[in-house]
Amino acid sequence: MSKNLYMCQITPADETIGGMSKCEWAFLPYTAGVLWEYAYCNELIKNNYILKDTIVFRDPLNGILDKLDQPDVVAFCCYVWNTSFQCIIAKKIKELYPNCLIIVGGPHIPIKQDEWFKDHPYIDIAVVNEGEEIFENVLLEGINDIPDYSKIDGIILNDTNGILRTPKHPRMKDLDVIPSPYLTGFFEKIMKDYPDVKFHATWESNRGCPFRCSFCDWGGLTYQKVKIFDINRCKDEITYIADKKMFAMWISDANFGIFKKRDVELVQHLVDVYKKEGYPEFFPTLGYAKTPPKRNGVAEIQRLIREALPDNKTPSPRVAIQSFDHDTLTNIRRDNLSITDLDLIVNNQKQNDVPFEVELIIPLPGMTYNSFVADWEYFLQNDSSDGMIYPAMVLPNSEFGAAEYQKKYKIKVRNMPYNYFVSKDFSDRRIYTSLDKYKNEHLEYADIIVETFSMSESNVIKCWMFYWIIECFWYHIVLKDIVSYISKCLNIPIVEVFKKMQTYILNSYGIINERYSELESLVNKSYFAYDMKSQKFQDIKFFQEHHEFFFHDVTTFISDAYKNDLNDEQFTETIEMIKRKDDSDFYYRDVTQNIVDGGEWMKSEIELEGAP
Numbered sequence: 110m111s112k113n114l115y116m117c118q119i120t121p122a123d124e125t126i127g128g129m130s131k132c133e134w135a136f137l138p139y140t141a142g143v144l145w146e147y148a149y150c151n152e153l154i155k156n157n158y159i160l161k162d163t164i165v166f167r168d169p170l171n172g173i174l175d176k177l178d179q180p181d182v183v184a185f186c187c188y189v190w191n192t193s194f195q196c197i198i199a200k201k202i203k204e205l206y207p208n209c210l211i212i213v214g215g216p217h218i219p220i221k222q223d224e225w226f227k228d229h230p231y232i233d234i235a236v237v238n239e240g241e242e243i244f245e246n247v248l249l250e251g252i253n254d255i256p257d258y259s260k261i262d263g264i265i266l267n268d269t270n271g272i273l274r275t276p277k278h279p280r281m282k283d284l285d286v287i288p289s290p291y292l293t294g295f296f297e298k299i300m301k302d303y304p305d306v307k308f309h310a311t312w313e314s315n316r317g318c319p320f321r322c323s324f325c326d327w328g329g330l331t332y333q334k335v336k337i338f339d340i341n342r343c344k345d346e347i348t349y350i351a352d353k354k355m356f357a358m359w360i361s362d363a364n365f366g367i368f369k370k371r372d373v374e375l376v377q378h379l380v381d382v383y384k385k386e387g388y389p390e391f392f393p394t395l396g397y398a399k400t401p402p403k404r405n406g407v408a409e410i411q412r413l414i415r416e417a418l419p420d421n422k423t424p425s426p427r428v429a430i431q432s433f434d435h436d437t438l439t440n441i442r443r444d445n446l447s448i449t450d451l452d453l454i455v456n457n458q459k460q461n462d463v464p465f466e467v468e469l470i471i472p473l474p475g476m477t478y479n480s481f482v483a484d485w486e487y488f489l490q491n492d493s494s495d496g497m498i499y500p501a502m503v504l505p506n507s508e509f510g511a512a513e514y515q516k517k518y519k520i521k522v523r524n525m526p527y528n529y530f531v532s533k534d535f536s537d538r539r540i541y542t543s544l545d546k547y548k549n550e551h552l553e554y555a556d557i558i559v560e561t562f563s564m565s566e567s568n569v570i571k572c573w574m575f576y577w578i579i580e581c582f583w584y585h586i587v588l589k590d591i592v593s594y595i596s597k598c599l600n601i602p603i604v605e606v607f608k609k610m611q612t613y614i615l616n617s618y619g620i621i622n623e624r625y626s627e628l629e630s631l632v633n634k635s636y637f638a639y640d641m642k643s644q645k646f647q648d649i650k651f652f653q654e655h656h657e658f659f660f661h662d663v664t665t666f667i668s669d670a671y672k673n674d675l676n677d678e679q680f681t682e683t684i685e686m687i688k689r690k691d692d693s694d695f696y697y698r699d700v701t702q703n704i705v706d707g708g709e710w711m712k713s714e715i716e717l718e719g720a721p
């Protein structure tokens with residue numbers, strides 16, 4: 110009799126709290142697809158297993174368990190956005206079906222931590238690194254009357270005898286032996302079962318990364334050599350994704366554009382298909398090549414995408430710099446992407462007139478409050494760029510996760526609720542006052558760096574709040590012209606004005622301090638809860654509603670901080686600029702206009718307030 114097998118890869122999605130009823134979009138379970146399709150090529154597996162279902166949504170736990178039919182094997186694909194919940198599911202399954210084999214795999218399984226396996230005794234086997242061949246071997250062994258998994262390479266066996274790590278399994282030589290789960294139709298049932306969900310496709314044209322950044326578990330630590338899929342298969346997948354009218358296609362290569370000719374050809378195909386079908390509507394790239402611009406196809410790829418998509422759908426390319434500070438880059442092993450090369454990359458973006466976002470991570474070892482603030486000067490001086498800040502997360506299989514590394518750089522880590530992908534509701538700052546209404550099963554947790562040898566915990570929070578100040582008052586041009594004017598008059602960096610503003614806010618009792626303090630205390634509970642780019646919409650709206658107090662606060666700041674530095678004429682002009690904003694609907698319009706540019710979903714809320 111065939112064994113009942115379930116795959117589980119809970120999607121990162123918005124608004125899945127409370128189950129499917131609220132889910133608008135979701136990722137298709139790509140990893141589950143490739144694992145199963147590869148295994149299913151084996152006749153023995155085909156004859157001995159039946160894939161009963163693939164669990165994708167963060168439905169209530171009982172609903173998931175109720176759907177199971179005597180499971181013999183359940184395999185979980187674990188990522189930072191689903192591991193906590195999937196462990197809860199796995200534990201319950203083991204309680205209900207003690208003979209069910211629980212297999213886990215994926216980058217978020219802490220393969221070096223014995224304690225983790227002891228704490229999760231319901232997990233039988235962890236697949237280490239590239240999973241297709243190992244998963245196949247585990248399933249084959251499971252057919253035997255008395256399986257002996259200890260002879261399978263590439264696994265961690267977690268049973269009553271303890272923890273056994275078997276020898277490493279080599280990487281696959283040829284990726285093209287893995288059937289494409291798109292082209293085999295693996296996802297059709299899921300799409301049919303949930304016709305109202307906008308599905309996102311994960312698409313890979315190669316695997317591996319030649320770099321070895323300390324915060325990442327993707328590159329040198331596991332798959333240094335980059336291996337490619339056949340180009341025609343990649344093109345057929347794009348055609349399929351468009352044909353199925355999938356909403357988005359995430360290009361998930363670590364260094365897209367690294368194979369100049371091939372990657373440009375793939376994007377040309379994507380663009381041709383998009384022009385014909387209108388799908389996928391979005392095709393963001395997770396990681397562009399970090400090799401020197403002349404050697405890669407990034408600029409050409411971005412040009413093709415920019416010309417094909419309407420302006421409001423063109424994702425801003427992200428340049429993952431992480432820090433401008435050379436010592437910090439050395440500490441995180443990104444000095445092989447030398448500062449010169451980073452400058453080249455950024456200059457290249459500017460030359461090609463591509464607005465772009467620069468990614469930074471805080472706190473990295475070596476970074477200080479002052480170096481973080483100094484990094485911002487770059488963005489503020491370059492209108493074509495914007496900063497995107499991420500908390501420093503400790504991925505368990507990255508160098509950040511190693512005890513020696515943490516000791517060397519005096520890294521302090523805190524396990525925090527991680528909900529970046531879980532619910533749009535969580536961008537509401539008040540969510541943490543009503544956390545109880547969400548059951549634990551709906552939260553994910555991650556280890557976040559809260560202190561390093563170079564930055565205290567309080568300064569890390571100060572950096573986050575500096576980011577909030579910039580987002581609210583510069584990028585929404587609320588105070589942009591005033592701050593620029595002062596910076597020009599005094600010939601000082603723009604960030605110096607914002608730094609002084611932060612000091613003023615911290616020591617004042619005005620309306621800005623009120624908002625700042627509230628957010629600061631919440632940020633302390635989880636950096637991830639507060640996407641500052643979304644957060645600012647609520648705060649700007651708040652200042653808009655209380656504009657008399659807001660401008661009073663701004664005027665007091667300017668008087669306190671700059672009355673003695675600006676000459677009379679300059680000071681009078683600055684105060685007049687503030688008055689002109691408050692006396693007219695200028696302020697109102699500015700914010701509304703900018704919100705339209707920055708986030709369509711906020712527009713209706715602002716309009717309700719009667720903005721002209």
Ligand code: SF4
Binds near residue numbers: 319321
């Ligand atoms: S961060 Fe990017 S470049 Fe660095 S190792 Fe990871 S995938 Fe490679």
